[in-house]
Amino acid sequence: MVRLDPRIVRPERHARDLPAGKTGQLVQLDALANVQEGVGARQINHFNRVPSFTLSASLTPGLAQGEALDSLDAVAKQVLPPGTTTALAGESREYKESGSAIYFAFIIALIVVFMVLASQFESLVHR
Numbered sequence: 001m002v003r004l005d006p007r008i009v010r011p012e013r014h015a016r017d018l019p020a021g022k023t024g025q026l027v028q029l030d031a032l033a034n035v036q037e038g039v040g041a042r043q044i045n046h047f048n049r050v051p052s053f054t055l056s057a058s059l060t061p062g063l064a065q066g067e068a069l070d071s072l073d074a075v076a077k078q079v080l081p082p083g084t085t086t087a088l089a090g091e092s093r094e095y096k097e098s099g100s101a102i103y104f105a106f107i108i109a110l111i112v113v114f115m116v117l118a119s120q121f122e123s124l125v126h127r
């Protein structure tokens with residue numbers, strides 16, 4: 001793909017340019033490629049080798065972060081095509097990760113309390 005500045009040259013003019021081939025002989029460019037004028041994205045962002053886009057937003061007053069993330073996931077399932085994945089960043093990612101970590105911490109705390117009580121009473125089962 002060749003990007004030309006349309007203010008300086010017209011793409012149709014370059015169809016007759018003569019690049020050098022393998023043997024060094026000059027070849028007309030229109031014999032090798034079709035020249036078409038079109039528009040495209042300035043840049044295509046990628047995340048894990050997949051085209052991606054970034055959506056930035058702020059919370060409205062009175063809306064909790066968990067509710068906002070749940071509604072964002074619901075809208076993404078309705079709007080985005082099947083097979084599309086979403087990934088969070090920043091405070092949103094930390095919020096989701098800490099939500100699952102709190103259950104783990106609670107279970108560990110219960111085990112520690114049970115072990116402390118068992119050591120105090122010198123028994124795993126109270127009789």
